[in-house]
Amino acid sequence: MRRERRGGAVEVLYVSTSPSPGEFDRMSGTEISGEQRVVYGLPEASFKFHNLLRQGFALDRDVHVHSLVGRPISSATHHGRTWRRRSERLAPNYVVDHVGLVNLPVAKQLGAAAACALRTAQWRFRTRHAETRMLVLDGAYVSAMPAVLLALAGSSVVRVGIFADLYSYMADVTDAAGRRVSFVHRLARRVTRTATSRLQVFVVLTAAMARVLPTDGREVLVMEGLVDHRSPRTQGTKSDQPTILYAGALKEEYGLRDLVEGFARFDRPDARLVVYGRGDYSADLERASLADPRIQFRGSLPLDEVFEEERRAWLLVNPRPVHEEFTRYSFPSKTLEYLASGSPVLTTRLPGMPEEYYPYVWTIDAPGPDGVAEALSAVFTHDPDEFIRRGQAGQAFVLDHKNNAVQAQKITHIAQGISLHG
Numbered sequence: 001m002r003r004e005r006r007g008g009a010v011e012v013l014y015v016s017t018s019p020s021p022g023e024f025d026r027m028s029g030t031e032i033s034g035e036q037r038v039v040y041g042l043p044e045a046s047f048k049f050h051n052l053l054r055q056g057f058a059l060d061r062d063v064h065v066h067s068l069v070g071r072p073i074s075s076a077t078h079h080g081r082t083w084r085r086r087s088e089r090l091a092p093n094y095v096v097d098h099v100g101l102v103n104l105p106v107a108k109q110l111g112a113a114a115a116c117a118l119r120t121a122q123w124r125f126r127t128r129h130a131e132t133r134m135l136v137l138d139g140a141y142v143s144a145m146p147a148v149l150l151a152l153a154g155s156s157v158v159r160v161g162i163f164a165d166l167y168s169y170m171a172d173v174t175d176a177a178g179r180r181v182s183f184v185h186r187l188a189r190r191v192t193r194t195a196t197s198r199l200q201v202f203v204v205l206t207a208a209m210a211r212v213l214p215t216d217g218r219e220v221l222v223m224e225g226l227v228d229h230r231s232p233r234t235q236g237t238k239s240d241q242p243t244i245l246y247a248g249a250l251k252e253e254y255g256l257r258d259l260v261e262g263f264a265r266f267d268r269p270d271a272r273l274v275v276y277g278r279g280d281y282s283a284d285l286e287r288a289s290l291a292d293p294r295i296q297f298r299g300s301l302p303l304d305e306v307f308e309e310e311r312r313a314w315l316l317v318n319p320r321p322v323h324e325e326f327t328r329y330s331f332p333s334k335t336l337e338y339l340a341s342g343s344p345v346l347t348t349r350l351p352g353m354p355e356e357y358y359p360y361v362w363t364i365d366a367p368g369p370d371g372v373a374e375a376l377s378a379v380f381t382h383d384p385d386e387f388i389r390r391g392q393a394g395q396a397f398v399l400d401h402k403n404n405a406v407q408a409q410k411i412t413h414i415a416q417g418i419s420l421h422g
Contacts, residue, residue: 011127012057014067016138018050020088020096030079045333049164052226056408058094067096068119070112075103109143117147134415139163145195158415160201205331206352224331227340229403235342236311242271245313247306248334250279255319260288262372276306310341318347339398344390360394
């Protein structure tokens with residue numbers, strides 16, 4: 001895909017913990033549990049986000065991407081004491097470089113950070129004659145961020161931070177709900193804040209995220225997420241029964257209880273609720289499926305298979321409550337994935353969702369199970385043609401305006417502008 005240019009060649013150094021798809025599969029085979037831990041939910045969302053964005057940069061043949069990856073492993077989750085450096089060339093202008101590390105506590109973080117800093121310094125020297133150079137750094141990679149930024153000190157490299165999660169507001173972090181904060185968490189937040197103050201561009205999922213980051217008048221790009229530009233622009237063959245589907249992390253704080261209890265109050269005997277995913281609400285789902293045969297809990301599936309099931313569903317639902325503080329600082333990746341499938345979407349009015357999305361979704365406007373039941377009843381008053389129209393419109397919106405080529409180009413243009421004006 002050739003895109004419009006506004007400058008010369010661009011060198012991108014992309015630093016994250018998101019491995020290539022091939023390395024991800026290899027890592028999964030070394031897991032101590034024998035199961036894929038990163039299947040659906042926040043870790044999978046990060047994996048998809050960074051891989052799609054890296055690919056988006058590389059779609060422009062004038063952009064050269066070198067991705068440094070500190071693999072997200074630990075001695076508690078993965079076999080293997082020594083993980084050697086592995087490099088993959090995924091396109092003529094796109095290399096993923098998985099740095100070597102020793103799989104031991106502390107040594108892993110320090111070793112990966114040192115390796116990333118060394119590779120960064122080498123990249124800095126190798127690309128010193130490029131017109132535009134850009135560091136794209138995953139803001140969640142706290143252990144490597146200071147070392148990488150230090151390796152670029154005094155250079156003209158434009159420093160971009162990607163904040164798909166905010167440490168203080170992530171639902172999975174132990175101190176996110178106001179509980180006692182450990183020394184490690186306090187130190188991580190202090191280091192993160194100091195390091196992020198050296199960034200020039202902040203890419204955030206929601207506008208609220210920028211207000212708690214040290215942006216200080218610097219460039220901010222709100223980018224809720226991205227979808228694969230190769231996604232099919234068609235709708236799937238729909239299931240025989242009216243099927244409402246949820247795919248994602250199974251957490252009560254994500255509204256799963258409201259969804260299950262609300263569906264139980266939805267008076268349509270031929271409808272079914274299908275749930276895919278894994279999480280601490282799984283046991284409750286199994287009990288609910290025994291009490292109501294219309295509810296089907298199907299566990300985890302490979303991501304491409306889940307997407308095909310989303311294309312077959314009549315309605316995709318995101319019941320995430322709007323009163324939780326962390327919802328202001330996140331934009332569920334499943335919303336974009338749902339829209340890309342071509343099936344219509346029912347969602348709560350999340351604080352971080354821009355107004356431009358609302359013409360393409362149906363909304364849950366009241367809290368709790370009753371709100372879900374009322375929304376389902378209202379949606380199913382529409383005829384099948386309206387389901388098709390709504391699904392097609394939502395799909396066209398995200399594939400035209402939120403695909404990874406378009407989103408990467410926005411960042412490239414900002415970096416080129418900074419380089420041009422010094």
